[in-house]
Amino acid sequence: TTSRTPLMAGNWKMNLDHLQAASTLQKLAWTLQDAKHDAAAVEVVVLPPFTDLRTVQTLVDGDRLELRYGAQDLSPHDSGAYTGDVSGAMLARLGCSYVVVGHSERRDGHGETDEVVAAKAAAALRHGITPVVCVGEGLDVRQAGRQVEHVLAQVDGSLAGLDADAVAGLVVAYEPVWAIGTGEVATPADAQEVCGAIRARLRETHGDAAADGVRVLYGGSVKPSNVAAVMAEEDVDGALVGGASLDPADFAAIARYQ
Numbered sequence: 001t002t003s004r005t006p007l008m009a010g011n012w013k014m015n016l017d018h019l020q021a022a023s024t025l026q027k028l029a030w031t032l033q034d035a036k037h038d039a040a041a042v043e044v045v046v047l048p049p050f051t052d053l054r055t056v057q058t059l060v061d062g063d064r065l066e067l068r069y070g071a072q073d074l075s076p077h078d079s080g081a082y083t084g085d086v087s088g089a090m091l092a093r094l095g096c097s098y099v100v101v102g103h104s105e106r107r108d109g110h111g112e113t114d115e116v117v118a119a120k121a122a123a124a125l126r127h128g129i130t131p132v133v134c135v136g137e138g139l140d141v142r143q144a145g146r147q148v149e150h151v152l153a154q155v156d157g158s159l160a161g162l163d164a165d166a167v168a169g170l171v172v173a174y175e176p177v178w179a180i181g182t183g184e185v186a187t188p189a190d191a192q193e194v195c196g197a198i199r200a201r202l203r204e205t206h207g208d209a210a211a212d213g214v215r216v217l218y219g220g221s222v223k224p225s226n227v228a229a230v231m232a233e234e235d236v237d238g239a240l241v242g243g244a245s246l247d248p249a250d251f252a253a254i255a256r257y258q
């Protein structure tokens with residue numbers, strides 16, 4: 001992981017309204033400041049609900065906070081008759097650096113296929129936003145020992161059509177579904193097995209620069225107490241954090257995992 005800047009991304013999911021977002025973000029920024037957080041050494045990102053983004057933008061710009069932010073989803077389309085959807089152009093205008101695509105809660109709850117995820121990743125890239133492409137197997141697949149082939153098929157499908165330059169700048173998050181919000185963490189070796197396989201596949205399909213540049217995150221019940229062990233694995237470049245990212249002290253502790 002030496003040449004890649006580690007990334008800690010907090011997925012707030014459907015929690016914290018815009019007023020709560022303001023206080024949570026300020027507490028996070030103060031805690032990071034007190035800890036003399038080096039933003040060049042570990043990148044910290046928050047992923048709030050859409051309705052919080054304007055507030056987050058105002059705080060980050062106004063206080064020159066050394067964190068980046070993004071959204072949890074976007075439309076594959078750039079504009080038009082798509083009631084209820086939000087475009088990449090709108091997110092870019094709000095200063096979003098990142099957008100999650102293909103979270104398991106969207107794949108499972110909203111029927112998003114790899115094809116839809118690939119279209120969303122392409123839409124993000126058209127607007128200069130880095131997609132955080134989520135993949136991960138369910139418990140049945142894990143129990144059958146087929147996690148690597150399952151995840152690699154998701155990687156192939158979800159990154160379909162992206163060129164080597166795009167992949168080099170991308171973030172892929174490996175989130176075993178059975179470990180999300182369950183308190184059940186994959187062992188560091190489990191995380192490495194799949195994160196390493198993802199990088200190896202991208203080396204085959206997109207070449208060395210893409211494989212060496214892409215950041216592969218682990219996600220699933222990451223906490224201050226377990227983050228160091230997973231970050232010690234060679235192919236884990238960061239974490240996508242749900243529950244623990246809602247607590248500014250915990251999330252700041254995760255960002256100081258070293």
Ligand code: PEP
Pocket residue numbers: 011175179180181182183219220221222240241242243244
């Ligand atoms: C997530 O939903 O991306 C996630 C990893 O959640 P949690 O950390 O709560 O398991």
